[in-house]
Amino acid sequence: MIKLGIAENKRYFVSEGAPFFYLADTVWSAFTNIPLEEWNYYLDYRKSQGFNVLQINLLRQWDASGSDLNQEPFARCEDGTYDFYTLNEEYFARAEQMVEIAVGKGFVPALVLLWCNYIPDTWASRIREDKKMPLDAVEPYVRYAADRFSKYCPIYVVSGDTDFPSERANEYYRTALHVVKRHSPECLTTLHIQGRLAEVPDEFINDPDLDFYMYQSGHNSQFQPTAYTLAMDFSSKPVTRPVLNSEPCYEMMGYSRQVYGRFSRADVRKAAWQSLLSGAAAGVTYGAHGIWSWHKKGKRFGVTGEGFDSPYDWQTALKFEGAWDYGFAKWLFQMYGLTDLRPWDIVLKNTEEIRAAATASLSKVAIYVPVNTVLRLNADLGEYEFTLIDLEHHRFAAASLTVQEGITVIAMHDFESDVLLIGVKKIHFF
Structure with a gap:
């Protein structure tokens, strides 16, 4: 089992004292969409490519593809909405089984606690009428997650795609960060934030419970230079922490806002290297359009908001060539000893x-x-x-x-x- 720490100079990860290059794959929808036999096949393939971290939403991903699995993290109310006070033990037991398998194969799970659609006032809450999690349900849910998953030494990604829109929303993230760090001080923590966002509230920048920075250069074709501009911004924050691009453009993802076009292998490779050489040298995350939502041909896909073109079937998306390029980047960092690169x-x-x-x-x-x-x-x-x-x-x-x-x-x-x-x-x- 890999136990991650932070280097003494606060710029990269270590495991057993040696530099650790964070190479993640984006598989947000794993716990609701992936049968166990497909999970094992997927893990073995990504392992062969050099991946060592998996970014997963602990709850249902709001824009996951349709699935025949009936997996929900909470009990349902009579109106069909979640009862956030009643966790579904069967769901979390299955999620734990998947985490245990992944850890056994050499992966670090990076588990998102609170994606923004569950939080009031966020950009997602403004375009969806889903019931939001009550604030007083956050602590028992986070404590439960920590009790169940911390033995696998995960990273806890406190927020998902958030824009920190209000004090009310920030209180959710503050509560979750402090609860999970209090219960699992040995586990690293971070925040996954909205694409192209450079500003993080000072309270989180200065919070000693936060261990590293994630940013997202994202899927808007007009703003791809943020791969390097955000790297420079986060690497120069007043509190030094490791920095990585946790969501560059995904391979074969349709451009956001329903603009015609898709990101190529060359596009995602460019985003990776521009990030790594601009201050975000702790690692990088890959994404394939069809893997993150775990899409199967003929199943539903499509949400309001960003509006992406249709994904590929997961079996096709798994074999996109760009994943090998990301594994090659990790190999070059290790072979040449490029730890702690600075612009x-x-x-x-x-x-x-x-x-x-x-x-x-x-x-x-x-x-x-x-x-x-x-x-x-x-x-x-x-x-x-x-x-x-x-x-x-x-x-x-x-x-x-x-x-x-x-x-x-x-x-x-x-x-x-x-x-x-x-x-x-x-x-x-x-």
């Missing part, structure tokens, strides 16, 4: 799309170049040995560079896709 503003180009970062000691440099170009860098990198990595085909090549008057110039490469340049400072022996 380095050295790119001399009229674009922010190219991202550069270095380790604290400047012994290693990583540069993401989405479109081929002659690269000019405002640093003398002549003492570094550079490797050029084709991120689409996972090929490696030597990079050609020159240095003149303190400016490093790296020539055009021969690959057609985006690339990562990794420079390792040469060691001189005397």
Whole structure:
């Protein structure tokens, strides 16, 4: 069982004292939609790709795909709404069984306690008339969840997709955060927030019960630069914590607000690398359109609000190539020892799309170049040995560079896709 902690410098995760690269898959609807035989198949496949964290909604995901399973976390009232004071033991026993299986296969569960549709005043509550959870039901529910799941050392994601709209809503999250930390102080905590949101109330930024930052660059095609702008914002918060992009654009997801188009493998890879090299180097989360909602061909899908195009069947979505790219990113971080990368503003180009970062000691440099170009860098990198990595085909090549008057110039490469340049400072022996 993996027990996660936070590094001494508060910038990345550790497990048994060693750096831990958080590589999550988004499977919000697991507990309501996935039969056990499919769960085992899914876990084995993602494990083979290098994933080590699973982001799951502990309650029903409001925009899950239709399912033949009859799994609900609470008893029903006569009008069909949830009785939030009466938990369904059968549901949570099955959820625990799924968590136990996942942990046994080497995954860390990241369990969302309160998705925003259950909370008054949030953006989701304004477009849905669902009954909201009473505030006095939060503590017994969270305490129950902690008593049942904490033995598996999960991450507790206190909020889901929230916009912190009011003091009333914030009181729900404050209560849940403090209850779960009081009952399970060894488990890490975080907040999953609305896409493109940079502002988190100061009370949460300054709360010692919060362990790390998640942000969401999301699925709006107009705002994909938030993959790196939010990374920079959260990595410079007044309280330092590990940062990761917990919801970049999902592979083959339709653009939000029913805009025509879908995010490609290249799009999701770009979001990952721009996040990782801009201050969110603790890890990253992948998503496939058809996995997060666990969609089956012919089943219902579609909600008000963001409005995404139809998902793929889960069996097709599971095999999208982008998941291998995310596993490759984790492998590169581990192979080159890129733990604790920090943004380095050295790119001399009229674009922010190219991202550069270095380790604290400047012994290693990583540069993401989405479109081929002659690269000019405002640093003398002549003492570094550079490797050029084709991120689409996972090929490696030597990079050609020159240095003149303190400016490093790296020539055009021969690959057609985006690339990562990794420079390792040469060691001189005397």
